[in-house]
Amino acid sequence: MRRAPAPVQAFRRGRERPGPVESRGQGIAIRLPAVPIPARPDLPAVSPLSWILAALAGALTVFGFAPFGLALLPIASLAALFLLWRDASTPKRAAWIGFAFGLGLFGAGVSWISIALVTFGGMSAPVAAIGMAGFCAYLALWPAIAGWAVARVAPAGSAARLVAAAGAWTLAEWLRGFVLTGFPWLAVGHAQLPGSTLAGFAPVGGVFLVSLAVAIVAALLAYAIDALAQSSPKRVALAIAGAAALFVAGAALDTIEWTTARPSPIAVTLVQGNIPQEQKFDPELRGRAFRIYTELVAASRGKLVVLPESAFPVFAEEVPKETVATLARIMRERGGDVLVGVFIARPPEPGETQAHLHNSVVSLGASDTQLYRKRHLVPFGETIPAKPLVGWLINRILAIPLSDQTAGPDDQPPLSVAGEKVAVNICYEDAFGAELARWSRGATLLVNVTNDAWYGRSIGPWQHDQIAAMRAKETGRPMLRATNTGITSVIEADGSERVHLPWFRRGLLETHVTGRTGDTPFMRFGNLPVVLLAAALLALAVGVGRTAVRRALSG
Secondary structure (H helix, E strand, C coil): CCCCCHHHHHHHCCCCCCCCEEEEECCEEEEECCCCCCCCCCCCCCCHHHHHHHHHHHHHHHHHCCCCCCCCHHHHHHHHHHHHHHHCCCHHHHHHHHHHHHHHHHHHHCCCHHHHHHHHCCCCHHHHHHHHHHHHHHHHHHHHHHHHHHHHHCCCCCHHHHHHHHHHHHHHHHHHCCHHHCCCCCCHHHHHCCCCHHHHHHHHHHHHHHHHHHHHHHHHHHHHHHHHHCCCHHHHHHHHHHHHHHHHHHHHHHCCCCCEECCCCEEEEEEECCCCHHHHCCHHHHHHHHHHHHHHHHHCCCCEEECCCCCCCCEHHHCCHHHHHHHHHHHHHCCCEEEEEEEEEECCCCCCCCCEEEEEEEEEECCCCCEEECCCCCECCCECCCHHHHHHHHHHHCCCCCCCCCCCCCCCCCEEECCEEEEEEEHHHHHCHHHHHHHCCCCCEEEEEECHHHHCCCCHHHHHHHHHHHHHHHHCCCEEEEECCCCCEEECCCCCEEEECCCCCCEEEEEEECCEECCCHHHHHCCHHHHHHHHHHHHHHHHHHHHHHHHHHCC
16 A cells, blocks of 8 residues: 555645645646645643543542532532543543543442442452452543543544544443443432432433433533633533523423323332341341331331342241231231342252352332342342352452352233332442333332442442432432341432431331323333434534534645
8 A cells, every 4th residue: 555645645644745746647737735734733642631630520420419419519529530541642541541531430330339348348458459459440430431432533633523422432431231140339310319400311321311411511611711711701601501402401301290190199218127148148137027027027017018039038938927917917907018039049940059149129019029129230249250260269369158149031020019100229229321221111119129238337328229210310210228227218200219218227218109101202212312422423523523624634
């Protein structure tokens, strides 16, 4: 292949051409203009300042999420990241900037996982630190990939890079949410509940459409900052108008009743047993758990009573028959049902040697006994990926009870209990919006049972509660959360939390909720629309970037 003339090579590197150059061949004349194309100065091969700024912006983003609730902060931090990406002279440098941002975001935002590893998993602190560093580094790869893509498709210093940044960031969040079973925690869209009208996009396209709206506003903010530096008031006004339009659109969508309220409310009781995590799986203390929860159910008044995840941390056949009979009798007398967290052991299939263990919820009371088995398991906590290769190592360094479970079938219908259709999800499952939206079709209520006692008094449970609120918003249904130590809460169909119990305190949360019917657009179409929109932004950035180059070449 013939080497391009030196001036063209210089142009590709973003440097000035020395003067007019004319090339002739096969009857075609190409004349390159003498006017240099403006380019930002090349960054050094390693830019510690850019990395530090990116990591700081990532860490500050955590304050946008619960319990801090500074919903607009992720817009500012993403705008800073996008400006750094815009000025990166190569895809590699943009990738490193994205990686630094990710390390700041996830290092500060999910460090609470180490509590489960060390305090309750028996992992040594040094090994846990190495494991957490590796986990955060993996998560940081997604912003790194987004940065590489941004710099690859659009010229440095161009507005096209900001367009690409919004699309690439959203696609990276979406991919992070399902690759290797997914970890969609700290998707920036979650931070918009409560406090931002951008959350109004959730019933239309889910949390990732909200993330896309956040990213577009961040790109417009970065564009406005650049325009302000260039003393271009028209560009500033254009950016502000675009951002305002998105907030107004979100507010307008918020006025739509996507689902229909049922004729009458139902009395519900959410039970917070507050069993200390260090005692929960102690065989000598199981009788205490049976007694506590039986007494709490007897003291409750709800027609639908919900106990936390693994309220009875044993297999179903190990629960005393008198406990089962008492719970069923109490609920039958009031014409209702109780949902109990327990483990189910299923015999091995023909040709298998090992039984199947399921994290489950069982209903007892006036309705037929029904069962829900958890579908989306937590890697290394409930299931061991690549078990034949790494299972021996995980079991040696991590001592989490019942860590080799089986996922339940995908086609489980909502439970018909207490006159409602209840879509049950267990713990971590409510982090996956598209899955829960699909499972919730036909349901009138969402119920999440969880045990966040693994993470102590960290920010993790607050983030989890915020995630659950987004699931209510996406599906237009109330979400009832029963947890062991908190946060037990009632979340309205619009994603607003009505009430929650205090942390680490035994108690009953009793209220009335109204179930809802009908499907939101997100329940019908899932993440497909937002993926197409984000990809379209990347394609637009490519087109805008090429147009800018052609205009520059034409003089």
